[in-house]
Amino acid sequence: MAAERSTGIRKRTWRVFSMIKEPTGTAKKIEDGNYFVVHEHHARHLHYDLRLERDGVLKSWAVPKGIPESFGEKHLAVAVEDHPLAYRTFEGTIPEGEYGAGTVRIWDKGRYTTLHWDDEKIEIVFYGQRLNGHYVLVRFKRAGKSEWLVFKASE
Ligand code: MN
Numbered sequence: 001m002a003a004e005r006s007t008g009i010r011k012r013t014w015r016v017f018s019m020i021k022e023p024t025g026t027a028k029k030i031e032d033g034n035y036f037v038v039h040e041h042h043a044r045h046l047h048y049d050l051r052l053e054r055d056g057v058l059k060s061w062a063v064p065k066g067i068p069e070s071f072g073e074k075h076l077a078v079a080v081e082d083h084p085l086a087y088r089t090f091e092g093t094i095p096e097g098e099y100g101a102g103t104v105r106i107w108d109k110g111r112y113t114t115l116h117w118d119d120e121k122i123e124i125v126f127y128g129q130r131l132n133g134h135y136v137l138v139r140f141k142r143a144g145k146s147e148w149l150v151f152k153a154s155e
Contacts, residue, residue, distance in 0.1 A: 037109045043102035057082040074151040
């Protein structure tokens with residue numbers, strides 16, 4: 001373990017990554033990338049957009065009530081089109097008449113790790129300023145083909 005850690009620190013000189021302490025107390029390496037952002041989007045209706053960097057794009061969901069910060073709440077998340085990676089740092093005003101017109105602010109940002117990802121279910125760990133810990137996105141088929149539920153997986 002100690003040997004692994006010192007190798008990690010040497011690598012830091014040529015490759016940027018973070019050593020992040022997980023709740024279990026084990027150190028975990030997060031590779032470059034794997035960023036997430038949650039945009040607070042004051043459009044016709046206030047909503048939040050969850051965006052996860054994956055396969056060179058930002059996988060995106062519109063979340064009307066925002067991502068639950070505590071265990072026990074399940075919020076609707078509607079899958080929307082992938083966004084370009086560069087959109088991760090966007091804040092500003094989308095002009096009237098354009099798609100999503102209104103103001104966009106970053107509500108949270110950080111890195112995440114993937115525990116599981118398929119077409120039906122996604123399990124990730126957020127390392128954000130507001131969002132931290134194990135989260136699940138699961139398809140909510142009864143509601144429609146783009147509908148998912150997002151919730152915190154544990155206390
Ligand atoms: Mn939006």
